[in-house]
Amino acid sequence: MRNWLPGIIICCATLPASAQQAPTLTVEKIMQDTRWIGTSPDHVFWGTNNKTVYFTWNPDKALNDSLYGTPFNQASPFKTAPTDRARLLALQRGQYNTAHTAITYSLEGDIYLLDNKTGKETRITHTSSDEYDPHFSFQDKRIVYSDNDNLYAWNIADGSTAQLTNFTKGEKPAAKILTQQEQWLNTQQQTLFDVIKDDKEKREAATTFRQSVKTDTLKTLYTGDKEVTDTRISPDGRFVVYQLRKPATGAQSTKITRFVTATGFTTDIPSRTKVGEPLATYSTFIYDRQQDTVLPLITDQLPGLRDLPDYAKDYATHDTTIRSVVIHGPYWSPGGTHALVDIFSQDFKDRWLGVVDMQTGVIKAIDRQRDEAWVAGPGIDDPEEYGDATLGWLDENTCWYMSQASGYAHVYKTDVTTGRQTALTKGNFEVQEARLSHDKKYFYLLTNAVHPGEKQWYRMPVSGGEPQRITTMTGAHEVSLSPDEKWIAYRYSYTNKPWELYVQENVPGSKPRQLTFQAASDTFKAYPWRDVPVITFHARDGATVYARLYQPDPAKKNGAAVIFVHGAGYLQNAHKWWSAYFREYMFNNLLTDQGYTVMDIDYRGSAGYGSKWRTGIYRYMGGKDLDDEIDAAHYLESNLGIDKKRIGMYGGSYGGFMTLMAMFTQPGEIAAGAALRSVTDWAHYNHGYTASILNEPFTDSIAYRRSSPIYFAQGLQGHLLMCHGMVDTNVHFEDIVRLSQRLIELHKENWELAVYPVEDHGFTTPASWTDEYKRILKLFDTYLK
Structure with missing residues (x-):
């Protein structure tokens, strides 16, 4: 050799x-x-009319994919007009009201409302600011959206807008404390001069009058040296829960050098930090708009918060400092009685689910998931991304979520008043996606129960039991559910067959129908x-x-x-x-x-x-x-x-x-x-x-x-x-x-x-x-x- x-x-x-x-x-x-090879559909989603399926595709072999659509009962894809694409994609990211009769969405920095029954569209904002993240609140009577980290509420009935929060960088100005000298001089001036005494009496009277009359003065929420990263409002509009992030100091980022450039000069690309970097810290607060008070969410009493990881014994470590956590949520029950939070330790070892007492900020843990390696898996929040996990509410007192407590990702429910936990799915397989139906009668599940190398779609009563299989072809299905939940569109592929688009009724026994046919060229x-x-x-x-x-x-x-x-x-x-x-x-x-x-x-x-x-x-x-x-x-x-x-x-x-x-x-x-x-x-x-x-x-x-x-x-x-x-x-x-x-x-x-x-x-x-x-x-x- x-x-x-x-x-x-x-x-x-x-x-x-x-x-x-x-x-x-x-x-x-x-x-x-x-x-x-051919062209496969990707990024599949439904139009709000429940009749059109949209997807990215490239049958013309252009430089990039374009957005296509096809009626779900046909196989005749059409390329969408460039003027329509941004709106269609914005609607895909929109939020429905409880009855699914209307949707609100953000397009090019403004907020819109679409009535699905009449097709009427209302432009809520038309400003140079960038408004985003709209959703229905106040029992679906208002649309709440964000602008420069602050929340605003638009009244659907009369079109009025109210600002709900007033975040301000820096610390609250401290009240001036008079020295003994200043106090003595003030008293002397009021004793000697009637005009100064009269001015003080007028100011005090004005203050007393303003306090006796209800005003709309907005409380200033000082954020210090932190940045607002998340704000959520309760269904009745009373509580605003917001998260502040304090960036880490001392974290050094790497740079990548690009040698082949249009200018002939090398350029540096800012890249990431390395493992072990100082981490940002997070704190979460409750702003009670009715009481005009602010409380921190208290995590100190979470069970096991001081637990050392098992590997610490290899180094004789005895540091029991309270571990840093990140709080996601809250996710309110339908009537707003309970607020569920999803909490992860920054060392990746723990996940807690808890219910927040909005009057005190105290969190009552209802579930702890501990893994001496790291907590993760399908349907569970990825601590690196700090996104939302798969969870929600079955009724006012019962939440549902995914957990790997059994060793596999499954769906669980817990009565938050009694703490009783029930596994709704079981077995040596993974539930890879879970979705609760609008009427809360079924779960729709994507699992590999048939074989670890397959992905099949099921429905299951919310009480549990044997899931009913809806998709049948051997392989994998990437499913998009229609807004009315009557149909599913999905990308399907097999070992030697690239992805194509199919549609079928969202019920067991229905037959799939293929909508695209160009994933494999001749x-x-x-x-x-x-x-x-x-x-x-x-x-x-x-x-x-x-x-x-x-x-x-x-x-x-x-x-x-x-x-x-x-x-x-x-x-x-x-x-x-x-x-x-x-x-x-x-x-x-x-x-x-x-x-x-x-x-x-x-x-x-x-x-x-x-x-x-x-x-x-x-x-x-x-x-x-x-x-x-x-x-x-x-x-x-x-x-x-x-x-x-x-x-x-x-x-x-x-x-x-x-x-x-x-x-x-x-x-x-x-x-x-x-x-x-x-x-x-x-x-x-x-x-x-x-x-x-x-x-x-x-x-x-x-x-x-x-x-x-x-x-x-x-x-x-x-x-x-x-x-x-x-x-x-x-x-x-x-x-x-x-x-x-x-x-x-x-x-x-x-x-x-x-x-x-x-x-x-x-x-x-x-x-x-x-x-x-x-x-x-x-x-x-x-x-x-």
Whole structure:
């Protein structure tokens, strides 16, 4: 075997002038502009009339997708007029009233109201300010919206507008306290001069009169050095709950250098901070408009707020400081009796649901979800994004929400007056989406109960019981529910069939009808894309691992194998729908055509298999997840006759990280690996993703030391190709440069680095895709065949 000399190769490959039309696959054909495949609908939503389905699409092979629509009872898509698109998209983001007879929305900074029965549209604001986030309040009699962080209410009946809040930066001016000297002089002046005494009496009388007459004076809410991040008003308009955010100080952001520019001069792109950065802090308050008072929400008594994480025992840590939390909500019950809040600790370990006493600000916890790794999963708030979770109210006293308390994401309800909790769905599967019907008779659920690699739509009575299946085709369904809930439109795909648009009645037993037919072009369909089976095998600890297995024609089988490692960590790819990794799917077909056996597994940390699987990588990325990949290699050797000395591996992002860990820490297992846009040192990645899995570098150095490839570079065996975009704002180019320097200092010669000057984390130019995958194919053909 020849050694590869270390070095940097600047890639400038160009796309062939014309794509090959023959069924034989080539890298050039696979990696050309994706429009050759066909066009799939995306971002599906319903019009407010319940009759038209809208979606982005590109049947004309234009530079970008356009917004299309089609009547739900036809299959005749039409391109929307440019003048209509902004309004249609604004309506999609609008908010309905309780009866679903009207919708309010924001368009180009102004607020509108649409009466769905009459079609009458009313423009509520017409200003130079940017008004946003409108919704119905005051028992649906007013529309409340935001403008410069303040709330305003527009009266539907008479068209009047009232300002509800008055946030002001800075501190409340302190009342002046007179010195003894000043007090004595004041008294002397009033004793000596009648005119000063008379002025004081007039001022006091005026103050007494104003206090005796009801006024509309708006209370000033001082925010100090904080910024308003969220405001929510109770259904009756009495309480305004607002959140203030104090930005962290001392957090240093990184910069990415762009080398290829129109000006000929390099430019810097501001990027993210690194894990362990100082975090912003949040505080939440109740403004009682009736009593003209402000109270803080009190979280100090949440159960377990001082609990130390289990990993602290590795460092003899005894700090029981109250942990910082972020409060989401409140979400009021229909009549406004109860206010539900969703609370997450900033160390990712806890989630609490609680009910707020609006008179005192005290939060009564009704549920605590604790995970010594990190709390997350379908339907649960992502602490990194600080968005809303999936929850709501069944009636005035019963809330519902999603939880992974059983180990899988399921729907629960709790009576907030008694604390009684009930699981409404159960089983070793995940409810991936849940939605309560308008009449509160049903839940609509998207689950993988049939198979971990499928997504099917169900309805279930709110009392629980066996869900009734509505969709039936094997694969995945991405469902959009019509406003009247009588119909569903969905993107559907199968393993070897890209996404198309379908519609059907939202009841069990209904039949789907296809609305689009251009996801696969004739050229694309000319090749017999494999219907890759999803298999299972057992890992060394007995766990069942799901995988896609590509097997070549026995006459072409070459005895070598390639393992593809999906990225993102928490993502699923051993499934029965059209993969987001469609380029890799096509490349795996090409490899199989050439005699390679290819395997693609959902290793520990992947989505779709519950919380234990999701958190299997906690404090050790490159531990059980890499064991799963190596066990896959052993499965190939033991069951499919693969030569153990001729197994390759490739993957991007997390998949690139895994490839590096395999090449550095598992000697002799992987003969050749391609690590693309790889994380090489987790201490240099972002906070939201990394800290949830590895904690922080300065609080859990053990986790970072054993999870970062750069510490194990001396173990490199086999032949390594690394590829990285120089404008990667996700996994920075710095990552691969640091590892390259480490390999140079270790005198390693069996590696190569290819860099791509204009590419971000996800490549955008066919030339770069083509060059990268020709190098990967050359790597495998050289060292595995």
